[in-house]
Amino acid sequence: MFTGKINRNNRNVRIMQHILFIFLVFFILLNTFKFNSPPAPVDYVYTTLFLATVLPVVYLHLYWLLPKLRSKPFLVSYIIPLALITAAAIWVNIQLFDHWSANLFPGFYFISYFTWWEISLFFIILILLTTLLKLSKSWFLVNQLQRELLEKEKQRVQEELKALKAQVNPHFFFNTLNSIYSMSLDKDERLPATVLQLSELMRYFLYQSNEDLVPLAKEIEVLKDYIALQRIRSDEKLDIKTVIEGDAEQQKIAPLLLIPFLENSFKHGVKGDVGATFIDLKISLNGNSLNFLLENNKGTVDVVEKNDNKGLGLANVKRRLDLLYPARHHLIIQDQGKDFIVNLQLQL
Amino acid sequence: MNKKLFLAVSLTILTFLSSCLTSLNRLVTHSTVSTDNRIMGNWQFEDLQIKIESLPVSSFYKDLLASVKAKEEVKSVFDSKEDSLLYSNSYVADFVRNGYRYYMICSLVKLGNDLFANIEPVQARPVNKPTDNDGDDLFSTGTYITSNSIAKLVFKGNEIEFRFIDAEFVREQLKKGNLAIKYEKDDLFSTDLITASSVDLQHFLAKYGKDQKLYNKENTATLKKI
Amino acid sequence: MNASIRCMIIEDEPLAQNVLKKYIDEVPSLDLIAVCGNALEAQDIVQTNNIQLLFLDVNLPKLSGINFLRTLPDPPLVIFTTAYPEFAVEGFELDAVDYLVKPISFERFLKAINKVLNKSSRQPARLTEDKNTNDYILLKADKKVYRINLEDILYAEATGDYVKVITREGQYITNITLKKLLEELPDNDFIRVHKSFIISASKIKFFEGNYVKVGQTDIPIGAAYREDIFARFK
Numbered sequence A: 001m002f003t004g005k006i007n008r009n010n011r012n013v014r015i016m017q018h019i020l021f022i023f024l025v026f027f028i029l030l031n032t033f034k035f036n037s038p039p040a041p042v043d044y045v046y047t048t049l050f051l052a053t054v055l056p057v058v059y060l061h062l063y064w065l066l067p068k069l070r071s072k073p074f075l076v077s078y079i080i081p082l083a084l085i086t087a088a089a090i091w092v093n094i095q096l097f098d099h100w101s102a103n104l105f106p107g108f109y110f111i112s113y114f115t116w117w118e119i120s121l122f123f124i125i126l127i128l129l130t131t132l133l134k135l136s137k138s139w140f141l142v143n144q145l146q147r148e149l150l151e152k153e154k155q156r157v158q159e160e161l162k163a164l165k166a167q168v169n170p171h172f173f174f175n176t177l178n179s180i181y182s183m184s185l186d187k188d189e190r191l192p193a194t195v196l197q198l199s200e201l202m203r204y205f206l207y208q209s210n211e212d213l214v215p216l217a218k219e220i221e222v223l224k225d226y227i228a229l230q231r232i233r234s235d236e237k238l239d240i241k242t243v244i245e246g247d248a249e250q251q252k253i254a255p256l257l258l259i260p261f262l263e264n265s266f267k268h269g270v271k272g273d274v275g276a277t278f279i280d281l282k283i284s285l286n287g288n289s290l291n292f293l294l295e296n297n298k299g300t301v302d303v304v305e306k307n308d309n310k311g312l313g314l315a316n317v318k319r320r321l322d323l324l325y326p327a328r329h330h331l332i333i334q335d336q337g338k339d340f341i342v343n344l345q346l347q348l
Numbered sequence B: 001m002n003k004k005l006f007l008a009v010s011l012t013i014l015t016f017l018s019s020c021l022t023s024l025n026r027l028v029t030h031s032t033v034s035t036d037n038r039i040m041g042n043w044q045f046e047d048l049q050i051k052i053e054s055l056p057v058s059s060f061y062k063d064l065l066a067s068v069k070a071k072e073e074v075k076s077v078f079d080s081k082e083d084s085l086l087y088s089n090s091y092v093a094d095f096v097r098n099g100y101r102y103y104m105i106c107s108l109v110k111l112g113n114d115l116f117a118n119i120e121p122v123q124a125r126p127v128n129k130p131t132d133n134d135g136d137d138l139f140s141t142g143t144y145i146t147s148n149s150i151a152k153l154v155f156k157g158n159e160i161e162f163r164f165i166d167a168e169f170v171r172e173q174l175k176k177g178n179l180a181i182k183y184e185k186d187d188l189f190s191t192d193l194i195t196a197s198s199v200d201l202q203h204f205l206a207k208y209g210k211d212q213k214l215y216n217k218e219n220t221a222t223l224k225k226i
Numbered sequence C: 001m002n003a004s005i006r007c008m009i010i011e012d013e014p015l016a017q018n019v020l021k022k023y024i025d026e027v028p029s030l031d032l033i034a035v036c037g038n039a040l041e042a043q044d045i046v047q048t049n050n051i052q053l054l055f056l057d058v059n060l061p062k063l064s065g066i067n068f069l070r071t072l073p074d075p076p077l078v079i080f081t082t083a084y085p086e087f088a089v090e091g092f093e094l095d096a097v098d099y100l101v102k103p104i105s106f107e108r109f110l111k112a113i114n115k116v117l118n119k120s121s122r123q124p125a126r127l128t129e130d131k132n133t134n135d136y137i138l139l140k141a142d143k144k145v146y147r148i149n150l151e152d153i154l155y156a157e158a159t160g161d162y163v164k165v166i167t168r169e170g171q172y173i174t175n176i177t178l179k180k181l182l183e184e185l186p187d188n189d190f191i192r193v194h195k196s197f198i199i200s201a202s203k204i205k206f207f208e209g210n211y212v213k214v215g216q217t218d219i220p221i222g223a224a225y226r227e228d229i230f231a232r233f234k
Helices: A002-033 A039-071 A074-104 A116-167 A171-185 A191-206 A217-232 A259-272 A312-324 B007-012 B058-071 B081-088 B167-176 B197-209 C012-026 C039-048 C063-073 C085-093 C107-124 C178-184 C223-233
Strands: A238-245 A277-286 A289-297 A327-336 A340-346 B041-045 B048-054 B091-097 B100-111 B113-128 B148-156 B159-164 B181-186 B191-193 B220-225 C006-012 C030-036 C054-055 C077-080 C100-101 C136-141 C144-147 C153-159 C162-167 C171-172 C190-194 C197-200 C204-208 C211-214 C217-220
Touching: A002 A116, A002 A327, A039 A074, A039 C006, A074 A116, A074 B197, A171 A217, A171 C012, A171 C100, A191 A238, A217 A238, A217 A259, A217 A277, A217 C012, A259 A277, A259 A289, A259 A312, A259 A340, A289 C190, A312 A327, A327 B113, B058 B091, B058 B113, B081 B100, B081 C162, B100 B197, B148 B197, B148 C054, C006 C012, C006 C039, C012 C107, C030 C039, C039 C063, C054 C178, C063 C085, C077 C085, C085 C100, C100 C107, C107 C178, C136 C171, C144 C162, C153 C178, C153 C217, C162 C178, C171 C204, C178 C197, C190 C217, C190 C223, C197 C211, C197 C217
Parallel strands: A238 A277, C006 C030, C006 C054, C054 C077, C077 C100
Antiparallel strands: A277 A289, A289 A340, A327 A340, B041 B048, B041 B220, B048 B091, B091 B100, B100 B113, B113 B148, B148 B159, B159 B220, B181 B191, C136 C144, C153 C162, C153 C197, C162 C171, C190 C197, C204 C211, C211 C217
């Protein structure tokens, strides 16, 4: 609906341009053809008749022949038709001025003042002129489109970067690194596995997130890594349960769709309470139907991050769901009661 | 372009023709001239007796030839080969009026299905003194340039109708802006001189020659064969 | 000379607590009194246990470290330890001694402690009675942390990658740079006289030409420092 309006506007602008051009040509021809100044009625009739024979050729050329300039039988599809219609129009022009107009415009007296050659010059000049105009308009259009494309590309990259930066939560990384450092001081045997988990996660965030789809098994693996990394940072009062049901082997999913929910759980649930905290994650797969159920304790985090992702993270996911899985997803977020529940059903 | 007074009165010798169109250029050119010997003969027009004969055999030509032979520096009768060609195929009308003998060259052209005549006054000398003195020639005084008149010829049995083009009509159309043709306005004589080329004149008449508005009774001279 | 500083950790991540505990262990003058996982628990403990130094995380459940600090009527000295660099300004506005970003190196930790010692030597009421016994600096030398009385330091000399700190009792070879050492020493007494030397002004015996006698040693005066030195001692 919106684009229709824009197209109409564009068309109106183009029509105006054409009308303006025709008027300009008329004006110039009028002043060329006139016998005395100011132009007399007969000059108007003369110019109109002349234009009436030239314009059809010009427009036929612009919209029918010129596009054919690219096609292979250049001679047959462009030159010959052009020559033919031009010759025909010139013939009509001469007939009109030398004979027919006596009957059509009985009150006026004029003849064609130009020879065959001179008339064809007019034709050639106008055809060339309109072709040049059209080409330059196309050139401008192409330039503009190129610029727009470049701008859009730049914007897209910047947005991706921003999104990426928002995803790759630096605090998560530094806190995890601190945990790794702590483990290294004790020569904790969890250390090697933790380093690998972190590197897998980083790799996933940085590279796979650019793909449109990733294997569901991979995404689930990353979820598990994430949970593991978060777990080592929390105390023993945290109770995490993870249940994966069904066969994830054949399925694909958009990357980083599920992690934001978990991030939310840890940031606001686990880190939000001083008492017992818990996370209950259940993923069940039935054919290509995914059911993601995440439950955690509610909490409050006092500090608001300067680049706050709380609302943004979930809003982002909602938007992505709308874009990538239109009418194929169902998201329910329950915030009442003592627990926080997220339920996402997805048609992969 | 030198502005010369043109002899608007050239054809007012035929005073009954109140307004006839005058053209700077001839309607007929050496390459388009046609002949029709029906025009030749002796004709009566009102109180005038007009003799029309082929130019090369006319007395006018003979006189001209004689006077040219006398002046050595003038090589030929006519100014150019084209003129020569044209006039060899033209006619000359000759009549006397008010003590002057008038010679008018008539060239014919066929346009469409009609015959048109270009009439060019060339000499008007007093009858009594047929001298070589060009000074007596009404038409040779330097300030005049010859002008042509154009008429459609219609043969009707023993009569020829010279339908001259109505200058009044032309002037009116020019003023209204309905007519597109080259012309010059002379304010002194308040008349218009058509300056279109011969080719253009021919095209015009080929197209509009049949339009009755171009002619009217006042401008038509009917010559009866004597 | 047993004036240790009573300190406390408020940090919710066990592994992060672990790091701080280890560091505090290494420093003889620090006495760890309590560890808390959140600010609410900590409120009572801070008051009732005469805590003098707080290692405070910012991102704590329910009550942030910053807001917790605001609630204390008579706060102890605070060193913030956190992965969030963006609260540094607020931290210093609240008169924190230092703001450490995780992961924290031991050297950086020591520097923060030295700042605490510096600060406390100017606020005698805060820490224990004996002013003199607080004028010391902590230095890490051959894998140990030494407590060196400022009184005893004669001069420090930079040799290659190390800095030798010469005291009345002996010398310590430490990894710190001369510039950083100067930062940690109180500037009312310690001046840099040469690209490779810092001296204790109170130990100057006399000047001779381009040298200054400190203790038994002749310390050269560098060209760039000459003007300031003579201006100071004229």
